[in-house]
Amino acid sequence: MITPKEIKDKTERKYISFLQSLVEQEPFKKLVIRGDKSYTKSSLQEFEKEIQHIVSQSKEKKGFGYTLEFQQVKTKHLGTQDLPTSIYFDTEKDFLKFLGKENEVDSFKLNVEIILREFPELREWIIKNPKKVIGNVNKWQNILQVCQYFKQNPKPNFYIRELPIKVHTKFVERNKSIIRELLDVLISEYVKSEEKEFENRFNLKYAEPQIRFKVLDKKISDRFFSGIDDIAIPVSQFEKLDLPISKVLVVENKTTLYTTLTLPKMNDTIAIFGSGFSVFNLKNVRWFDKLKLLYWGDIDVQGFEILSQFRTYFPQTKSVLMDKQAFDTFFENDNGTPTNISMKLNLTNEEQELYEILKTNNWRLEQEKIPLEYVNKYFDNE
Structure with a gap:
């Protein structure tokens, strides 16, 4: 037999549709709660207890709430008894007071x-x-x-x-x-x-992401930025820059950005802090289209996923220091962060092979763990 709690739960499920009917200005209609349960008790004492429990919470006893209609039913074990055959709310007031929503x-x-x-x-x-x-x-x-x-x-x-x-x-x-x-x-x-x-x-101004970059060519920093070589500007301003450069190096980590000024002299070059997946802030920098773009990230699954993302904006992007030789030489058994990405990435065959190894073993070599001597030698030949 249905319990008062079950009646309450079923009534609460009618509440949203009731609110909707108010907005649509529909009059309150008799609201019926389905019992959904037949009597199964074989003890007269248990039967009477259940009936009393339901009746105690009804309008008959409390002055509001649900109304019960009874009908004589012949039961298997207890003979003919009065059983509730209908449970309903007559008025909006009964319904709301029962729910405590007045x-x-x-x-x-x-x-x-x-x-x-x-x-x-x-x-x-x-x-x-x-x-x-x-x-x-x-x-x-x-x-x-x-x-x-x-x-x-x-x-x-x-x-x-x-x-x-x-x-x-x-x-x-x-x-x-x-x-x-x-x-x-x-x-x-x-x-x-x-x-x-x-x-x-909604056409509002907002605090734009900042693009931080370092000018690796002193002539450019002197000419355009009064000798300042470490700069951060809003992305909309960065998109409008007009610098005489031919190469851009995007690095994943801030620590690596700090070391870029120690790299071998690079004419016509700037280095940008990509800040991981925030490279999407660079997607509309169309003056990149005609430049040589280098991406240097961690040798882990996220590093290659960021490289793939950046390459969708700029297909000419070449990865640097993200190869198997560097990984095998300097890997220190560090664990990476597992990935849920299963789609095909925008990688070269060699990059994809290394990516699969990293993904399978959950390995990582952070870019700052590659010694500067090795990095400098690499860029000497770049």
Whole structure:
């Protein structure tokens, strides 16, 4: 026989559809809870205990909640007994008081009214997301202020904290998820739908990634940067650089970047800190297309996966110091980080063979463990 807890669980599963019916302005209909259980007890004492338990939580005893309808049924072991054949809620008040949701639904109704008064076009969103209306119960005044601003200024070109909206300076940052969903509906024609980052998606300024690079040719550093050779600038500015260089060396680790100035003199060359998979920040640097590109990463699976990623942007990229000879010479039995990547990588045959060895054995040789003497000799011939 069904228990009061099971009745509660089944009733709670009806709650979302009830909220949706409120938005659609449908009147409350008798809400039936399926019992799904037949009587199996052979002891009259157990039977009476179960019946009393169900009845004790019903509207008959508590003044609200579910109503029970009984019918005389002939049982196998106990003869004819009154068994509950129907469990239902007669009114909205019975349903909500049983769930303890009266105040929550009052707030929901009020917020739905406020939202639709401002933006009737959000009705479908509310129907699909009633729990999000409830989850942001005390925020709607501020959320709607933000939405109203973007509706009137769909291309703000401000940093988030510069937005002239009378909310806390961190409010938008802390509520990006819900605001994003609403703006996707409200200003869809201005949304950069291919962009995942909030600022890019909604035409805001943002703190761009910095590209850090070292100028390995002193003539260039003197001419263009007043002798400064260690530089970091926003990626949009880096994309516009116009330097008389012919070669770019991208290194995976910061430690290796520090040592690049000790390399043999390299005319017309800069070295860039790729910062692992952050090499994607370089994908739109189109002045790279005509340059000689060298990539130097760790000899591990991630190093080759980053090389493959970078090569999808710039097919001419050549790996350096990532060969089996260097690995066999300096490997110190270090473990790597396992990978879940199974797709074919953009590697040469030799690189792919070494990649498979590293992947199978979970091995790693970090690039900074290759002695500088060996590195310098390599670049002397590069």
